[in-house]
Amino acid sequence: MVQKYQSPVRVYKYPFEMVMAAYERRFPTCPMIPVFLGSEVLSDVTSDDGATRVVERSCQLSVDAPRLLKKKNTLSWRDRTLVIQAHNQTYNNRLIVTETCRYSVHPExxxxTCFEQSASLDIKSFFGFETTVEKVAMKQYTANIQTGKEVIEFYLKELMSEGVTSIPRWTTSNPQPLTSTTPAPPCSLHLGSTGQSELSGFRENCIRDTGTPEGDKLEAEYLECYLGDLTPIQESCLIQLRSWLQDTHNGKIPKDEHILRFLRARDFHLERAREMLGQSLSWRKQHRVDYILQWWSPPSVLEEYYAGCWHYQDREGRPLYILRLGHLDTKGLLKALGEEALLRHVLWINEEGQKRCEENTKIFTRPITSWTCLVDLEGLNMRHLWRPGVKALLRIIEVVEANYPETLGRLLIVRAPRVFPVLWTLVSPFIHDNTRQKFLVYGGSRDYQGAGPGGLLDYIDNEVIPDFLxxxxxxxxxxxxxxxxxxxxSQQQQESPDDRLLTDTIYQSAHCFTGAPHEIMIEILEGSSVITWDFDVLKGDLIFNIYHSKRTPDQPSQPPSEHTPAPQTRPDQPPQHPSPPDQT
Incomplete structure (x- = not known):
């Protein structure tokens, strides 16, 4: 497996020419990068008009392997770009290191000046430890990335202290940029009254109302403001997974904070996170979960007998949900609504929680990607361990764990009775280890009210804690x-089309034997309709054809008239007008 790294876009708030002058000061040695011992210029070629300069260097590093890197810098003053390509010269029969960096002008x-960086490391032969060596080497590589970012800032400030505040751009009459001491506009990062960084016009144009960039690149400043502090590897995993979705996913691309939750749930293992997220996106599309806040609202039975609601936020700004589980009539709710309705309500709560996290991120001007749940177990007894009720609870946990990972920041369980260990024994095997670590359980005493270590007041303001606690x-x-x-x-009423969630979907499933056809008839109600389709095949290949007929099946032919039914599929006879898939 090849280890890859992709950086977000880092923005230097200085002109390109100034950044290039700072970059040149890194050579031949750079004390700020200890592993960089020195460099030797192998070739330096400048075009006749001075617009392009290509420099090749051999760089020596203070590491065991690889010791030497060869860099090729292609600088275009006309286009105001610098492309740096590097690869290792030593040990290239065992491992291959490639790196590409690009400096360019900010699009808005x-x-x-923008800076991007990508790298890959491929171990060809290392005595059976290829995967381990790849991970260790990539970790060491990314450990020096932050230092590399700081180097440019250091030399830019050094130039400013020497009086070099601007450098003229390249023109045909001025082929070589010259330094000057003319005053330059302020290039520092300004802070507004809210404490947030001012967003550039580029970000204002590219960020949706949810704060997510529309483009295929992420700025480092955006990651810091909306997603929090991430290591270089974590940033790279997010960018790679997001890029994979843009290339392969036909539906709605999830928000970056949603993608990040799946990466965290799988400890930033890219392949496992990709598999988990892909399955969840298919599930969301199949059951129309993205629109549940618009097309569904809790029925009156839930509004009256479901003891839970959103309630302000905790001390860290996380949305707070309070559930009086001991006051729920689990059997009664299941008898009155059915399992599907309860599951739908839990999904509605989770979608509402994600929406509130986005709102609180804007209110508190810091990334808030999870919520806190306060569960009151007063009144919990053996009747809550009714087998169908426990079965429904386990199913809800399974669905939430698979599709809403890392959305729970903390779970506070208060007034746990003696029967709680029995319930915990039943449900804990279905809860992920990362989630279980966020649980705090308080017994039936009133110690949870104290302000000591671990008390409710450590997590929730007293003005927010309900009076019953x-x-x-x-x-x-x-x-x-x-x-x-x-x-x-009755069971039939609970499973009516209006109440079912996961049993009615926009998809149909079928089991097809080799060579056996599966036919589906679709009635077209409007002449301007467009048919779209997709397949999720578990095994084997699939070949399909589409036919259309102007006659209703099992009816004699009749001349077309204004009352003729709209076209529909006729699978049981040869088509009159075959329509190839690419024209439908």
Whole structure:
């Protein structure tokens, strides 16, 4: 496996010519990069008009392998770009290191300079330890990336201190950029009254109302403002996974914070995160989860007897959800609504939680990607361990774990009764280790109210804690309670098309034997309709054809008229007008 690294776009708020002058000061040696011992110029060729300069260097590094790198710098003053290509010269029969860096003008501000970096490392032969060596070498490589970013900033400040505040651009009459001491516009990063970095015109144009760039590149400043501090490897994994989605995913591309949750759930193992995210996106598309906040609202039974709601936020700005699980009539809710409706409600809560995280990120001007859940278990007893109820709970946990990883920042369980260990024994095997580490359980005593280490006041302000837990908030919400049997529904009513979530989808599944056809008839109700389709095949290859007929099946032919039914599929006879897939 080849280890790859892709950096976000780093923006230097200085003109390209100034950045190039700072870059040249790195050679022949750079004390700020200890592993860089020195460099030797192998060739230096400048075009006749002075617009292009190509420099090849041999660089010596203070590492065991590889010791020598060969760099080729192609500088175009006309296009204001610098492309750096590097590869190792030593040990190239065992490993191959390649690196590409690019400096260019910011697309929306010609006084700023963008920097991108990508690298790959491929171990050809290393005594059976290829994968381990790749990971270690890439980790050492990325450890020096931050230093490399700081070097340019250091030399830029050094130039400014020497009075070099601007450098003229290349022109045919001025082939070589010259230094001057003319005042330059301020290039430092300004902070607004809100404490957030001012966004460039490029970002203002590219960021959606959710704060996610529309383009295929991510700026380092955007990552810091909206996603938090990430290591270079973590940034690279996010960019690679996002790029893979843009290249392969036909549907809606998820937001960056959503992608990041799946990477964190799989410890930034790119392949495992990609598999998990791909399955989740197919699930969301199949069951129309992306639009659940628009097309579904809790039924009146849930509004009256479901004791849970969103309630302000915790001390860290995370949205807070409070659930009085001990006050829920699990059996009554299942009898009145069915398992599908309860699952749908949990998905609705999770989608609402992600929406609130985005809103709080803007309010508190720092990345908030998870929420806190406070669960009150007062009243929990053996009736809550009703087998169908536990089965429904396990299914809900399974769906949430697979599709909403790393959305729970902390789970506070208070007033846990003696029966809680029995419930925990049943459900804990279905909860991921990373999630279990976020659980804090308090017994039936009132110690959770204290301000000591681990008390509720460490995580939630007293003004937010509900009065039934000893707090100061007199909030109004459903107390739960027993669901009247008059609201119970039959199994057929619970599984009606209006109530089902996961049993009715926009897709059809079929088991096809080798060589056996599977035919589907689709009625076209409007003449301007467009048919779209996709397949998710588990095994084997699939060949398909599309036919259309102007006659309704099992009806005699009749001349066309204004009352003729709209065209529809006729799978049981040869088509009159075959339509190839690429023309549908």
């Amino acid at each position: 501000n010609e006084s700023w 000893g707090g100061a908030c007199l909030c109004q919400w459903s107390e739960g309670g027993t669901v009247p049997k008059s609201l119970y529904q």
